[in-house]
Amino acid sequence: MFKKSSKLNNVLYDVRGPVVDEAERMESSGVQILKLNIGNPAPFGFRTPDEVIYDMRQQLTECEGYSPAKGLFAARKAIMQYAQLKNIPNVTIEDIYTGNGVSELINLSMSALLDDGDEILIPSPDYPLWTACATLAGGKAVHYLCDEQADWYPDLADIRKKITRHTKAIVIINPNNPTGALYPKEVLEGIVEIARQHHLIIFSDEIYDRLVMDGGEHISIASLAPDLFCVTFSGLSKSHMIAGFRIGWMILSGNKAIAQDYIEGIRMLSNMRLCSNVPAQSIVQTALGGYQSVSNYLTPGGRIYEQRECIYQALKDIPGLSVVKPKAAFYMFPKLDVKKFHITNDEQFALDLLRDKKILLIHGGGFHWEQPDHFRVVYLPRIEVLKESADKIADFLSYYQQNRR
Numbered sequence: 001m002f003k004k005s006s007k008l009n010n011v012l013y014d015v016r017g018p019v020v021d022e023a024e025r026m027e028s029s030g031v032q033i034l035k036l037n038i039g040n041p042a043p044f045g046f047r048t049p050d051e052v053i054y055d056m057r058q059q060l061t062e063c064e065g066y067s068p069a070k071g072l073f074a075a076r077k078a079i080m081q082y083a084q085l086k087n088i089p090n091v092t093i094e095d096i097y098t099g100n101g102v103s104e105l106i107n108l109s110m111s112a113l114l115d116d117g118d119e120i121l122i123p124s125p126d127y128p129l130w131t132a133c134a135t136l137a138g139g140k141a142v143h144y145l146c147d148e149q150a151d152w153y154p155d156l157a158d159i160r161k162k163i164t165r166h167t168k169a170i171v172i173i174n175p176n177n178p179t180g181a182l183y184p185k186e187v188l189e190g191i192v193e194i195a196r197q198h199h200l201i202i203f204s205d206e207i208y209d210r211l212v213m214d215g216g217e218h219i220s221i222a223s224l225a226p227d228l229f230c231v232t233f234s235g236l237s238k239s240h241m242i243a244g245f246r247i248g249w250m251i252l253s254g255n256k257a258i259a260q261d262y263i264e265g266i267r268m269l270s271n272m273r274l275c276s277n278v279p280a281q282s283i284v285q286t287a288l289g290g291y292q293s294v295s296n297y298l299t300p301g302g303r304i305y306e307q308r309e310c311i312y313q314a315l316k317d318i319p320g321l322s323v324v325k326p327k328a329a330f331y332m333f334p335k336l337d338v339k340k341f342h343i344t345n346d347e348q349f350a351l352d353l354l355r356d357k358k359i360l361l362i363h364g365g366g367f368h369w370e371q372p373d374h375f376r377v378v379y380l381p382r383i384e385v386l387k388e389s390a391d392k393i394a395d396f397l398s399y400y401q402q403n404r405r
C-alpha cells in the first residue's frame with residue numbers, strides 16, 4: 001500500500017473536492033448539472049480576445065525552448081510597466097517572476113518563506129490554495145475574518161488579535177474570491193499600518209484587478225507601502241479569459257533590502273522549475289497593452305455586469321437567503337439562515353442541493369469559512385442558466401430542512 005504524504009493531512013482543497021466528485025459521478029451516469037462552482041471563463045462562452053490568439057500563433061515557433069527562469073524580457077517589461085501604472089514602488093525587471101498561473105507562484109512564494117511553525121495570516125473566507133500551500137510548506141495558516149456586515153472588508157481588529165511573535169506575513173485577496181469585495185483605500189491603509197507595526201510581509205493576490213464594476217477603482221496595496229516588502233500577484237486567467245494557457249506573475253516591491261535572503265529562496269525555487277509556459281508568456285505584452293476588451297463585460301449591457309444583476313436580484317429575494325452585492329470579479333457569497341433550514345453541515349447542504357436540483361456550487365467551508373452558513377456562486381453562466389438556477393435554489397429552499405429529513 002502506498003500512502004499519501006502526511007504533509008497533505010491538513011490540506012483542504014474543496015473547489016475540486018467531494019461535492020465535485022459526486023457531480024462528476026452523476027454526470028457520468030447521464031445527469032445534466034448546472035455548474036455554478038468554478039471560475040473558469042472559457043466554458044461559459046467567454047472567448048480569448050482574437051488578437052491574443054493571433055499573436056500567440058505568430059510567435060509559437062519562437063517559443064520552443066526554455067525562457068529565462070523569471071520569464072521573457074518582453075513579458076516582464078510589460079508587467080513592469082503595468083506595475084508602474086499601478087504605482088507599485090521600487091520595481092525593476094529583476095523583481096518580476098512569471099509563473100504557470102498565479103497558482104504556481106502562490107506555492108513557490110509560500111515554500112520559499114515558511115518554516116515549521118511560522119504563522120501567516122490568511123483571510124476567511126479565502127481562496128483555499130493560499131491556506132493549502134502555506135500548510136504544505138509547513139507554515140500555520142491563521143485565518144482572520146472578513147466582515148460581511150462591512151461589505152466583506154477585512155476586520156482589522158481581528159487581524160490585530162491574531163498576530164503572535166510567529167506571524168511572518170499577511171495575505172489579502174483584493175478583489176476577493178469568494179466574496180466579490182473590492183477594498184477601499186482606508187481599509188488597505190489600515191492593513192499596511194498593522195503590517196508596518198508588526199514587521200509583516202504583505203502578499204496581495206490581485207488576479208481580479210481588471211474586473212471591477214460600478215466605476216470602482218482597484219488600488220494595489222503595494223502602492224501604499226513603499227517602506228514594506230510586498231509581493232503582488234496577478235495574471236491573465238480571468239481578465240483575458242485564458243485560464244488554460246497558464247500565465248500569471250508576481251512582483252516584488254518596496255523595501256527589498258529586508259528580504260534579500262527570502263528573495264534568494266524565491267530565485268532558487270524559480271530556477272528549479274526552469275521557467276513558466278513560454279507560449280503563454282509571449283502574449284503578455286499584447287494582453288496588457290492597448291484596448292482591454294474585458295471592460296465591455298463590466299458595464300451595463302455587458303455579460304458579467306448583467307449576470308451579476310440577475311443573480312443578485314434573484315437570490316436576495318429568496319426567503320432565508322441574504323447576500324452582499326459584489327463589486328468585482330464574478331463571485332458572490334450568500335448567507336443561509338441556518339436556523340430556518342436547520343443546517344449544521346454546509347457540505348451536506350451542497351450535496352443535497354446537487355442531488356435534488358442538479359446544481360453544483362461550493363459550500364462556505366471550502367473557503368475556510370467556519371460557520372455552516374454560506375456558499376459561493378460563480379456567475380459566469382449565461383442569464384438563462386442563472387435564472388433557472390435561482391428558481392431551483394428558491395424551490396429547494398422552500399422545503400429544505402437539513403436535520404428533519
Ligand SMILES: Cc1ncc(COP(=O)(O)O)c(C=O)c1O
Pocket residue numbers: 039100101102103104127173176177205207234235236237243247248
Ligand atoms: C484569488 C485567486 N488567486 C489565484 C487563482 C489562480 O489563478 P491562476 O489561473 O493564475 O493560477 C484564482 C483562480 O481562481 C483565484 O481565484
